[in-house]
Amino acid sequence: MRVRGGASVTNLLPTQKQNLKRFGRADEGQALVLTALALVVLLLMAGLGVDVGYLRYQKQQLQKAADAGALAGATALSYNGNWNAAAGADVNANGFTTTKTDGTTNGVTITVNSPPKTAGDPFQNQSGYVEVIVSQPQPTFFMRVSNVYAVPVSARSVASAIAPGSPCILAMAPSGPDTFDARGNIGINSSCAIYINSSDSLALDKKGGSGTIKANYIGIVGNESQSDLTGVVSDLSSGQLPVTGIAPFTDPLSNVPPPTPNLGCTQTNYSTNGSAALTPCTYYGGITIHGSGTVTFASGLYTLLGGGMTVDGGSTLSGNAVTFYNTYDSTHAYGGISIGGNVTTNFSAPTDSSNGGIPGVLFFQDRSVPITGAGSTFGGNSAQVYTGALYFPTTAITYKGTPSLSADSMIIVGWTLEFRGDVTLSNYTFLPGGGGPITGATLVE
Numbered sequence: 003m004r005v006r007g008g009a010s011v012t013n014l015l016p017t018q019k020q021n022l023k024r025f026g027r028a029d030e031g032q033a034l035v036l037t038a039l040a041l042v043v044l045l046l047m048a049g050l051g052v053d054v055g056y057l058r059y060q061k062q063q064l065q066k067a068a069d070a071g072a073l074a075g076a077t078a079l080s081y082n083g084n085w086n087a088a089a090g091a092d093v094n095a096n097g098f099t100t101t102k103t104d105g106t107t108n109g110v111t112i113t114v115n116s117p118p119k120t121a122g123d124p125f126q127n128q129s130g131y132v133e134v135i136v137s138q139p140q141p142t143f144f145m146r147v148s149n150v151y152a153v154p155v156s157a158r159s160v161a162s163a164i165a166p167g168s169p170c171i172l173a174m175a176p177s178g179p180d181t182f183d184a185r186g187n188i189g190i191n192s193s194c195a196i197y198i199n200s201s202d203s204l205a206l207d208k209k210g211g212s213g214t215i216k217a218n219y220i221g222i223v224g225n226e227s228q229s230d231l232t233g234v235v236s237d238l239s240s241g242q243l244p245v246t247g248i249a250p251f252t253d254p255l256s257n258v259p260p261p262t263p264n265l266g267c268t269q270t271n272y273s274t275n276g277s278a279a280l281t282p283c284t285y286y287g288g289i290t291i292h293g294s295g296t297v298t299f300a301s302g303l304y305t306l307l308g309g310g311m312t313v314d315g316g317s318t319l320s321g322n323a324v325t326f327y328n329t330y331d332s333t334h335a336y337g338g339i340s341i342g343g344n345v346t347t348n349f350s351a352p353t354d355s356s357n358g359g360i361p362g363v364l365f366f367q368d369r370s371v372p373i374t375g376a377g378s379t380f381g382g383n384s385a386q387v388y389t390g391a392l393y394f395p396t397t398a399i400t401y402k403g404t405p406s407l408s409a410d411s412m413i414i415v416g417w418t419l420e421f422r423g424d425v426t427l428s429n430y431t432f433l434p435g436g437g438g439p440i441t442g443a444t445l446v447e
Contacts, residue, residue: 052144057153060140064157067096068136069445071114072161075132076444079116089114089134098136110138118160125447131162160447169195169219169254170413174395175373176223176250179204183420188213190425195219197251202226206244208233220244223251253395255415260368261327261360263305271309280304282324282358288337291317299324299349303358308334310376314343323352325359325390328378329368338376338397339365345381351390362413364390371396373417381422388412401425 075089090112098110118125118133125131137156171192173181181200184190188208196217198205205224208215213233220236225247236244263284271287272280277295282302288309291297299321306328313319319341330336341347352359360366365378377398380388391413392399399416402423 056143057140057155060138061155061157063096064098064136064138064155065159067093067098068134068157068159069161070096071112071134071136072132072159072445075114075116075134076161079130079132085116085132086114089132093134093136098138108138110136112136120158123160123447125160125162131160133158133160158447159445161445169197169221171196171217171419172251172254172413172415173198173200173205173417173419174253174415175200175417178202178418180207181418182206183418184208184213184215185420185422186213188215188421188423188425190215190217190421192217195221197248198222198224199250200224201250204230206231206234221248222246223248253415254413255363255391255393255395258360258363258366260329260366261303261305261325261358263307263327263329264303264358285309286334288312291315291319293317296320301352301357301359303327305329306337307331308337310337310378311339311341312337313341313345313347316344316346318346320348322350323357323359324349325352325363326365327368328365328394330371336368336371336375339378339380342379342381346386348387349389350387362390363393364388365392365394367394367397369395373397391415 071089071093074092075085078088079085093112098112099108100110100112101107113133113135115133115135116131117127117129118131120126120133120135123133125133135156135158137154139152140155141152142150171194175181176199178200179202181202182196182198182205184207186209190196191214194217196215196219198221200222201224203224203226205222205226206220208231214235215233216235218237220234222244226244228243228246231244234244236242264282265284267281267283269283269285271290272285273290273292274295274297275293278291278297280289280297280299282300282304284305284307286307286309288306289304289311290309291311291313292315294316296318297320299319301321301323302325304324304326306326308330310328311326326339328336328339349364351362351364354361367378373396375397377400378392378394379400379402380386380392381400381402389412392401392415393413394416396417398418398420399414400420400422401414402421
């Protein structure tokens, strides 16, 4: 054996031989081996961490796609649309398709169920809910040393549009005081929210000390002083104050297209002083109803082309699955809706578009009407029922009752709003039997 400098072991001095033997018995060599083994274990753990992190990331992406698909499906379901196609389209839009661009499969499976079918789930077999399951095998990197080349990853989501949406009472004017004006012994009790878009410090004005305005949430864009909001409660259960300084909002029905008038059936300056049965038509000059007769409206779309609608006396009006489209043209001036006197009404909006109406919309004002256009008044006696949306995005609405006015499944959108009397409003999103102008689809799982 040779050592540094070319000398052999046999030629070493005694002290050198002793040092060499001591080195052979030292722990440094064992520590080196243990360190190498530890590094291998650490590398394997790091590799496992990379694989787990990657799989977790892919799980999050699948969950986003499933959530988007469930919301889209629930929204389409509430409109009686193709919920299966809507859910699949949104899953695809989030990057998960069953085939690649070259036509080859990539292992993605998309399952859409309504009602949900997952055993043991609290929403299993419940109508009104959409379940979306997205799965795809994901490749591994370091786990391949254990012959694990792919791991199945899936995500599941359930959404519904049955739950009430928010809000259902909206004053759209972006400025000015009294855009939400409550007068007299007012009693508004709403299980959905009130939004007021005005930036004015007196956007909500409650006149008089009696009565209350209650909603599950009240949001005001203006920084109104809480001292000016006596008798205004933003939470039905805990008495929370209204929230001021919220962000401005836009028309919640802006995406709902206006209806197409039926020009195959027309009436001009229609008026009646007694009982009558009306059919869906285009009414040039509007509709006027006097007297105390019973007037029924067959299901469908009523286009009020100029003149609006005026009802007084003691008439009784009824119409199921009806939409009134209030519009105008160059020769027929716009007119508001005026229902007063001792009138009794029972109107409900369509739940689908089969008869030409708008699902969930009872009155639809032409959006091109200027804000100086005539306002509309909904009143009469205590037996008032309006099921659907009162949509007047650029004109004022006065809503009153003596002594009480009750409406279920309703939304009110007006440029400004004035309330008089006792008003009770509940859920509007999902009308009895289906449909609705605002779906309010929410994830439940």
